[in-house]
Amino acid sequence: MLPISVVYFSNYSGNTKKFVERLNGKYFSSAVRIPIDARSHNAIVMDREFVLLVPTYGGGSEKGAIPKQVRLFLNNRGNRELLRGVVGFGNTNFGDNFCKAAEQISSKTGVPIIARVEIFGTNDDLEKVRERLEILYGE
Helix, strand or coil, X not given: CCCCEEEEECCCCCHHHHHHHHHCHXXXXXXXXXXXXXXXXXXXXXXXXXXXXXXXXXXXXXXXXXXXXXXXXXXXXXXXXXXXXXXXXECHHHHHHCCHHHHHHHHHHCCCEEEEEECCCCHHHHHHHHHHHHHHHCC
């Protein structure tokens, strides 16, 4: 098991949540879901390093790409300082804005983009993320 946690945001469609469930706990120490209710964002204060899995919103537009709940979560300095990487989810129909949220988070925080995944990911995407997590964070 990797000594890093996974934090993810998934709306009501549950696509990112399904991907996390398919990754399963043997690859990371815990998975924490950022609540859909934006007012609950303060409920999560991380105490260990984590990788963030985040979908892109608003067709990937510059302003609305990062879900509000994720922005609020990362506004907590302690959370932001423990962020070690980001996996982006999006729709290739967004063109150049595919996985824009991950790009913006990476640019603002300096953490690497571990992978870009379309919608809820394929088995190849799962394997790619597993391999990259192992390379980056394995012991």
